[in-house]
Amino acid sequence: MSSGDEILSVEGVARHFIPPVSVTDRLFGKKPVVNRAVDGVDLVLRKGETLGLVGESGCGKSTLARTIVGLYRPTAGTIRYEGAVLDGKRTRAQQRAIQMVFQDPYSSLNPRMTVGQMLSELLRFHKLVPRNRVDARNRELMHLVGLPESALGQRPRQFSGGQRQRVGIARALALEPTVLVADEPVSALDVSVQATIINLLAELKETLHLSVIFVSHNMAVVRQISERTAVMYRGRIVETGETGTLFDDPAHPYTRLLIGSVPRLAVAGGPARTAETTGDLGPVREEVARSAARDETQPCRFADRCPSVVAACAVEPPLLPDPRDPARRAACVHISQHTEGVIA
Amino acid sequence: MSAVAAAGPAVSAAPGGRRRRRGRWNAPLVAGLALFGLIVVLALCAPLLTSQDPLKQNLQDAFLDPGSKGHLLGTDALGRDVLARLLYGARVDLRVGVVAVISPLIIGSLVGLVAGWFGGWVDAVIGRIVDMVIAFPFLVLVIALVFAMGPGTTSIYVAVTLVGWVAYCRIVRGQVLVAKEQEYAMAARASGLPTWRILLRHLLPNVVLQAIVFSMSDIVLTLLAIVTLGFLGLGVPPPTPDWGTMIQEGQQFLLTKWYISAIPGLAVVVTGLALALIADGIVEKANQ
Amino acid sequence: MTPPLLEVRDLHVDIPMPHARLHAVRGVSLTVGAAEPVGLVGESGSGKSLTLRALLGLLPRPARIVSGTVLIDGEDVTGLPPKRLRRRLTDTMSMIFQDSLTALNPVMRVGDQIAEAPSRKLGKSRAEARAIAVDLMREVGIADPERRYELYPHQLSGGMRQRVCIAIALSTKPRLILADEPTTALDVTIQAQVLAVLRQLRQEEHVGLLLVSHDLAVVSQTCSRLYVMYAGKVVESGDLTDLVTEPRHPYTFSLLRSVPDPDRRVARLLTIHGRPPDLTEPVTGCSFAPRCPFAEHACREGEPALEPVGPGRHSACRRVDTADRWNAMVEEEAGSAR
DSSP states (O other): OOOTTEEEEEEEEEEEEOOOOOHHHHHTTOOOOOEEEEEEEEEEEETTOEEEEEOOTTSSHHHHHHHHHTSSOOSEEEEEETTEEEOSSOOHHHHHHEEEEOSOTTTSSOTTSOHHHHHHHHHHHTTOSOGGGHHHHHHHHHHHTTOOGGGGGOOGGGSOHHHHHHHHHHHHHHTOOSEEEEESTTTTSOHHHHHHHHHHHHHHHHHHTOEEEEEESOHHHHHHHOSEEEEEETTEEEEEEEHHHHHHSOOSHHHHHHHHHSOOOOOTTSOOOOOSOOSOOSSOHHHHOOOSSOOSSOOOTTTTTOTTOOGGGGSOOOOEEETTEEEEEESOGGGGGOBTTBOO | OHHHHHHOOOOOSHHHHHHHHHOSOOHHHHHHHHHHHHHHHHHHTHHHHOOSOTTOOOGGGTTOOTTBTTBTTOBOTTOOBHHHHHHHHHHHHHHHHHHHHHHHHHHHHHHHHHHHHHOHHHHHHHHHHHHHHHHSOHHHHHHHHHHHHOSSHHHHHHHHHHHHHHHHHHHHHHHHHHHTTSHHHHHHHHTTOOHHHIIIIIIHHHHHHHHHHHHHHHHHHHHHHHHHHHHTTOSSOTTSOOHHHHHHHHGGGTTTSTHHHHHHHHHHHHHHHHHHHHHHHHHHHHHO | OOOOSEEEEEEEEEEEOSSOEEEEEEEEEEEEOTTOEEEEEOOTTSSHHHHHHHHTTOOOTTOEEEEEEEEETTEEOTTSOHHHHHHHHHHHEEEEOSOHHHHSOTTSOHHHHHHHHHHHTSOOOHHHHHHHHHHHHHHTTOSSHHHHTTOOGGGSOHHHHHHHHHHHHHHTOOSEEEEESTTTTSOHHHHHHHHHHHHHHHHHHOOEEEEEESOHHHHHHHOSEEEEEETTEEEEEEEHHHHHHSOOSHHHHHHHHHSOBTTBOOSSOOOOOSOOOOTTSOOOSOTTGGGOTTOOGGGGSSOOOOEEEETTEEEOOSOOOOHHHHHHHHHHHHHHHO
């Protein structure tokens, strides 16, 4: 798996959150309930590719994205960039290399700074261009993201959602990154605006030779933009593969549920594609109450909702390769019997 | 690449029109600043507005009613001109009130910024100190400190700063807890900017507003503290005129010569109103 | 011919602003037949939610109805005295909201919230009301309803809460359910379940549905007829299949081409440039013309009215071109841009 073309690798990364426990609770021996947001993830990003990271709310995809960018320190595991381990304190060059586009176009821009001030600050601090070239570079960045130069003098509230997201992209690009982590960059936008941002990201990836991790809950968007896809469930990757194969022939039962649940344009006479989820599909997540202290051997985390549970599911499987397709891996005991669309 | 540039929608002119209509100023801000400005001008021009000496006693002319010849607002128990005392008193009170609020505002905001951002044991230690100071009523603590240091304006400044910063610290800390989860704060961190820069350049301008608004009412609170200190003989030493001393001196004649207390009291109220209007105006302007 | 269950004629809603007035809904007319599922699609700011809320008098302040007529079973109810009007509306319709957590009373057991209407409005005894509530919970797919009856809203997942909201909506025995983005806040697997519940109700209970959503695919899962709204007006309406396969308004066409498809990747998504018009200013010409890839000079003069363009179909576009022609034009442009 360690081919030379990978730019970023995530190895066994976990990020747990421990809520603060008050002094009195501690006196009475109350233990904090650990939230295992990311719970052992292996992931590889290749040079020049767009990797889709999909999952439902609370699966840990945003936490993983923030950990990769360095906003959170991993509780366990290592992240490598160009072969070098990124530890707690990243060098300025390393910090610059991996940049993020945020979800909320409203809260992700400092309301009290103009776009020009925002970008100039970064260019000056990281000494990316000579001082007399800062304004020229600002204008260049505006062209790059398709905003007029006049935008430099304006504050975030003067823009629409789509324009703000362009500013957010310009801010990330100002640091000349090689890896762009986009955390739900279009989910707060109107559908007609989403397409412009998706197209922009795709074009920027080509022209600037970026490698992109595209985090989203929207399966259709991920299919459109990413070459490879990783599916996350309760803090773990459950399946990875080429986007086309993964969508057309999902190997993991959760992937199948997820893709099957996406509403399609249902046209009379057309194929009635509805999810296999009518009625109650297993216990509801919140009521399952994620157990805090897990034993060494824990069952597959999808077992409680899975329609094809067998005895072997009592032990959580690692990501196993698909015997027919080495590019694909799934954390499911059925993977070895996986044949087109059927679980044996 | 030209295709990308061409895809960019022009920044719409729609909000532009609204911006023009709203303008830079708003009614409360204008009214508040005008009123407060008037009070400051009156205080500064005191020698031009009255020829009376605020300290000169004239027991023969004591208890003159407002409107008397040469004494527009009458005289007090010692025959001193109320208008002159009011105007010269404003000089003292405004200076002490404003100066006594600036240092707690700065210190409290910075400490709150640090506590909210770093959290953990830093926040815990600062939080305990804040709790300790807050456990005592504001006035009791100020009185005790001034008593220990001896009366005088310097003591008032020091005491109000030592006690007053906790309010600003709490306000700013709360705002920082919200702001640091905002994505713009995350973005600043992801850009590799140093912590001090994120705090001062990105967070402070977004969180200090509430503290400034609070400082407006805090000035009035400080004025009242000075009044109380004056009552206890710990305030501005007599015979320097100040509104607190004036109110206190007039108190014993409240039933017969009520205006001796009421006039400086009204001055406190009007000043408070001006500051409250300014606070409203700041909030409205920030929300534009 | 029997009159439709609900008919709205020329509804106008304004939102007064400090220095202007936002004309948010500009003359919307629509009908919903008995037990008919109808969808109302549009982006944020299109006026779709306000249209829906205006029907039950649930407009958020300071929005207000300027004019418009509501007919129930062909009878104009707008002239009724306020109390009777309210009664008539709430007897006919009930509503489901996007955010199920704030739509429910946080300190009341969910079962009691469902039983409230049967006991108060229909005058049932406590035990009867409880039995009705349990039945309703089962009907909307809540397993183990007796146990869940006792829970509070925060103890349920988002999908379960939305089912509770649907059960509450059903508890007044309405003939029409108004749903405002009922699945938007839900995860996709849960959304599929809730949509299945809505579909099932439609078939078994013969309840009409007026579903508001920004997502054409969601609407297509439950509805057979569609209204597409843009800038406060209906720009196209018609049978779902016709509208999706052969859109007759460029906005519908662009919307369909700009949304990615989970089943296939396209070379480049069609983009709609610009943003909707500022509705505090009077609209001159077609409201979509500034963003329309096919607009011509005439489109900027006089706002086009909704005209019939086929059996049961209406479009507010003067250039009644075919989607095939539009497709060809878009391809050509994409080719020349490359």
